Amino acid sequence: xxxxxxxxxxxxxxxxxxxxxxxxxxxxxxxxxxxxxxxxxxxxxxxxxxxxxxxxxxxxxxxxxxxxxxxxxxxxxxxxxxxxxxxxxxxxxxxxxxxxxxxxxxxxxxxxxxxxxxxxxxxxxxxxxxxxxxxxxxxxxxxxxxxxxxxxxxxxxxxxxxxxxxxxxxxxxxxxxxxxxxxxxxxxxxxxxxxxxxxxxxxxxxxxxxxxxxxxxxxxxxxxxxxxxx
Numbered sequence: 001x002x003x004x005x006x007x008x009x010x011x012x013x014x015x016x017x018x019x020x021x022x023x024x025x026x027x028x029x030x031x032x033x034x035x036x037x038x039x040x041x042x043x044x045x046x047x048x049x050x051x052x053x054x055x056x057x058x059x060x061x062x063x064x065x066x067x068x069x070x071x072x073x074x075x076x077x078x079x080x081x082x083x084x085x086x087x088x089x090x091x092x093x094x095x096x097x098x099x100x101x102x103x104x105x106x107x108x109x110x111x112x113x114x115x116x117x118x119x120x121x122x123x124x125x126x127x128x129x130x131x132x133x134x135x136x137x138x139x140x141x142x143x144x145x146x147x148x149x150x151x152x153x154x155x156x157x158x159x160x161x162x163x164x165x166x167x168x169x170x171x172x173x174x175x176x177x178x179x180x181x182x183x184x185x186x187x188x189x190x191x192x193x194x195x196x197x198x199x200x201x202x203x204x205x206x207x208x209x210x211x212x213x214x215x216x217x218x219x220x221x222x223x224x225x226x227x228x229x230x
Contacts, residue, residue, distance in 0.1 A: 131170070166190075
């Protein structure tokens with residue numbers, strides 16, 4: 001089955017204390033977003049890549065593609081204009097796909113550059129067998145949630161909690177059906193959109209190193225992990 005990856009990168013860099021959006025910051029001398037794209041090509045060179053960016057960031061990305069020619073050489077991709085929310089950005093990425101036959105679509109955060117190729121491949125295989133695959137890891141921390149009845153935070157059993165990551169992989173047909181829904185603010189990720197349409201979500205094991213870069217500390221950690229494990 002044909003494989004496609006929609007890489008959604010809409011960060012601004014605010015929490016990075018940077019004027020440069022986080023997906024464009026350099027990691028081991030190359031833009032974070034390039035590393036993300038390259039992991040998918042390492043997993044399977046036939047994966048078609050779609051990059052969803054805010055309109056006002058497209059020129060900057062084009063400049064980076066000129067400065068770093070390996071971006072286009074190693075990770076050719078289709079550029080898509082993002083939307084107001086993550087839901088609308090994923091929706092725009094989906095709309096850019098011209099495939100008519102059913103295929104598998106991975107939706108991934110542009111600032112998760114340390115996703116391992118073998119995890120991508122395993123998730124695609126699981127999705128082909130079961131209809132979808134969502135990477136997740138157990139919580140390492142104790143968790144409490146707000147109880148509106150008791151008006152206090154109550155403990156949650158840690159072994160009942162999973163931390164959701166990306167990629168999240170679905171069939172094209174199920175995505176088209178799900179994203180025909182009207183936007184709901186409770187859509188926290190693409191899996192929640194699919195679940196709202198009636199899909200049963202299948203969790204697969206992710207990796208703690210598959211971190212989402214949002215702060216300077218995350219970028220420093222990613223540098224260390226990249227040098228030690230990749």
